[in-house]
């Protein structure tokens with residue numbers, strides 16, 4: 363979380379909290395349902411960031427797990443179906459990355475029972491890494507291929 367100073371009326375200045383993890387134009391793939399699921403994922407990161415900031419990991423992390431399960435069950439599967447339908451050549455490799463992600467989330471759920479605060483922070487780092495290295499790289503590459511094929 364970063365803070366910016368905003369000038370209001372009558373020379374009033376106030377601080378506004380801004381997350382680093384806000385959607386940017388360059389994230390768009392041009393395929394709206396994919397962009398929608400990527401935005402959904404970025405919202406999870408932002409929620410988790412807020413939870414850590416407010417030190418309410420213990421009470422609020424279940425919401426994060428719920429959203430991650432939704433992301434995995436709906437969006438990762440949906441992606442795989444599209445990649446298969448369009449004969450994306452790296453489908454198996456991509457599916458393995460998804461499987462590793464799901465496994466990691468399950469592990470976080472176990473770790474969480476033992477060390478709440480630390481798990482929340484580790485999970486945030488992992489999700490940011492997934493966003494930067496899976497969503498913005500592998501997914502984008504795959505979507506470009508699909509678009510060439512007429513999606």
Ligand SMILES: [Fe+2]
Pocket residue numbers: 441456460496500501
């Ligand atoms: Fe993916």
